[in-house]
Amino acid sequence: MSLAQEKGLLRFLTCGSVDDGKSTLIGHLLFDCNEVSEDGLARLHAQSQAGGRAGAALDYSLLVDGLMAEREQGITIDVAYRYFSTPKRKFIVADTPGHEQYTRNMATGASNSDLAILLVDASKGLQIQTKRHSKIVSLMGIRHLVLAVNKMDLVEYRQDVFDTIAADYLTFAQKLGDCDIQAIPLSALQGDNLSRHSEAMAWYDGPTLLDHLETVDTSHAVKVSAFRLPVQWVNRPNANFRGYSGTISAGQVSIGDDVRIGPSGALSKIASILTPDGEAKSAGIGEAVTVTLADERDISRGNVIAAADDPPPVSDQFAAHVIWMHQQPLLPGRQLQLRLGAQSVNAAVTELKYVINYEDNSHNAGKTLGFNETGYCNLALDHPVVFDTFENNRDMGSFILVDKLSNETVGAGMIAFGLRRADNVHWQAMDVDKQARAALKGQKPCVLWFTGLSGSGKSTIANLLEKRLLARGGHTYLLDGDNVRHGLNRDLGFTDADRVENIRRIGEVSRLMVDAGLLVMVSFISPFRSERRLARQMVEDGEFVEVFVDTPLEICEERDVKGLYKKARAGQIKNFTGIDSPYEAPENPEIHLHAADKTPEELAEEVFAVLEAKGIV
Amino acid sequence: MILREVAAQFDNPVLMYSIGKDSAVLLHLAMKAFAPAKPPFAILHVDTTWKFREMIAFRDALMAELGLDLIVHTNMAGVEAGITPFSHGSARYTDVMKTAALKEALSLHGFDVAIGGARRDEEASRAKERIFSFRSANHRWDAKNQRPELWNLLNGRINPGESVRAFPLSNWTELDVWTYIEAENIPLVPLYFAAKRPVVKRDGMLVMVDDDRMTLAEGEQVEERMVRFRTLGCYPLTGAIESEASTVSEIIEELTHSNLSERANRAIDHDEAGSMEKKKQEGYF
Structure with a gap:
């Protein structure tokens, strides 16, 4: 203060x-x-x-x-x-x-x-x-x-x-x-x-x-000297006033200064500055201000108003140190909310480069980051953010990671530098698009994601449904968890980190197939909510239909089609869902099949009826 | 900065206005943070019906002057049950007329964040409060399981039914508050300034006789003394201190040399050891 x-x-x-x-x-x-x-x-x-x-x-x-x-x-x-x-x-x-x-x-x-x-x-x-x-x-x-x-x-x-x-x-x-x-x-x-x-x-x-x-002299000035104002709040008391409020995180600003707005890159000039003590001609670092601009610009919370000739970098990928603060380890690929200043975006660690060993300051390789561990990693975001490196500007170079289900703050990060890769790999625009391909087949492409315990009947139901759809002239493909593990995901095991990667790949494949206009059925235990959400986010709204095959554990274990429960109980299989690894039931599946007292045929018919009602077939 | 974060991150914020000096500062900051607009949130006062009369008069005049709508909430069930600080003791009374009333008001209006003027320097358990302090759907505080707050990044994500208490003055001290009041010339309830008032000495506290609901015990005598209040709450529970300080600068001078803590005259903090912490877990501010 x-x-x-x-x-x-x-x-x-x-x-x-x-x-x-x-x-x-x-x-x-x-x-x-x-x-x-x-x-x-x-x-x-x-x-x-x-x-x-x-x-x-x-x-x-x-x-x-x-x-x-x-x-x-x-x-x-x-x-x-x-x-x-x-x-x-x-x-x-x-x-x-x-x-x-x-x-x-x-x-x-x-x-x-x-x-x-x-x-x-x-x-x-x-x-x-x-x-x-x-x-x-x-x-x-x-x-x-x-x-x-x-x-x-x-x-x-x-x-x-x-x-x-x-x-x-x-x-x-x-x-x-x-x-x-x-x-x-x-x-x-x-x-x-x-x-x-x-x-x-x-x-x-x-x-x-x-x-x-x-x-002790701690005047460690912020190393960025150019103006930075992260917009916290858009102040619009009436149609004539449109102000942008925030606390200046670096530099100085005066009326008439040229500014650039990140991430859009739009240019404008400062028209007025309102400080806690009233109108002012200029303001500096640490002051809570409200500014207005000379031009109408589309600016919202999270944008950064900065010096036009020295704006902060914008990127959707960066390298950062992350301190993990939760008992559940950080798994690369899992979606988290990243909050940087007033910006919040979805983010995932794409690569954990190393884990810091505090005892001797050395670097260890690691697939996950445990409670209280610090790692150096690359993160990918679903939208670009405006930032400075942590070394140059603590305010704009620091972020927290929030679990999207529990809403807990699970990690803290410090940005080392932005990765420009995003600028170099462009999306190739295609002339024939998903709609055109789907129209040809007379169906609305989507992912039908069957989740449930091992032995719950996912694959059996999906199989029956595929036959039913085929008979109607539907163009389908069934991705079975077990089968995919024989090929595409042969290199993955059953640790939490590998499970996340497994789902990420299956999600990507289904996304491509939806793009090709297909009805994609995925039959996969997929025990974690966050991973199912990850798969959901890969396709557009309405293209993901979660089918929860809800068969009680006792029944699955009694069936034990593949003899896996017996092995898991005997301790021969580790991390077996339902036994020593949790199954997180869907909270709001599009289709909830109470599978205990119905036949697979009845259940497949139930799914088919919903697809008809949704206009998918 | 913090007030703007509250407004931006939540759907239905409310500012808890207690009429005291911290509330006065909070309200003043809110008026500034959103100028030229008005603060984008509701303002709530939990009225126990035992506040000093001067507080209520001051409150109504200030709200009229600022053009703000105030929601006043009283736990009517408590009033009907005849719960008073004299008849039921301070602990039970605080629970019903303050804690329960507050929870009732928050649930009634569906507020997802309540802004309070609490400071970390007031009391040991408040020293551990976060700026954004998470409350379960039952308004409970879990001191051992708080969200870490790094840099200026405040995480206000909650699920429906849950809420947050926000404390923008967390890092202010009592002296900071008075210095700011002086610098900004913020109006206060006259009770903060020394004047001759009718008081009774009871359990080591100087209790002001504010209306005829207070009955005197044997041997108690009402005396006129030069007193003022360091904090304001319900008159039977808030002790006065003897003081000659009748202006803000005299108060600052007095504080600099004081040897008693601010809440020393608040009866509810002394009910038993760890008492504030228990009240907070149950939903008190």
């Missing part, structure tokens, strides 16, 4: 392993800066007595461990924000947890910070977590690191212990790139080198933690 900037604001985060003393450190800092109120202090005394971790002494961590659950477990479980100030600066602290399952919160804290304090327990030495956290915060663009070697009181304030840890860390940190690192020996519990120099560590002549926080 602009108010804070008058005095200078530093946002920093603290990270470290469990029990390194983060909460104690922040609590003690707040205490030293007189930010603890009398009633807060009274509560602290009471709670320290009742079960604090510091025995009878004041347990400063109780000042910051907010949630009941973590008070009971004795660990911080979420990001907590704290506010304090000294006469020199204002501070916002993100207190972030160290243990592995909540690392995503650390990335969250880092995304809005300029400096990171990495805590190390002097009695334990440098831990893997510290390296992991360093790598994450450096990836997140933080260039100022403080190595806080805590609990020096436990090692008798020995200089050699500190020196070894600091040297180890500096060796490791060389791989982090261009960073400013300050190592400080301290005791958060006793207050040594927090806000006052430690008498016990007279050998240390560097700054105290607070000195350093007050004076």
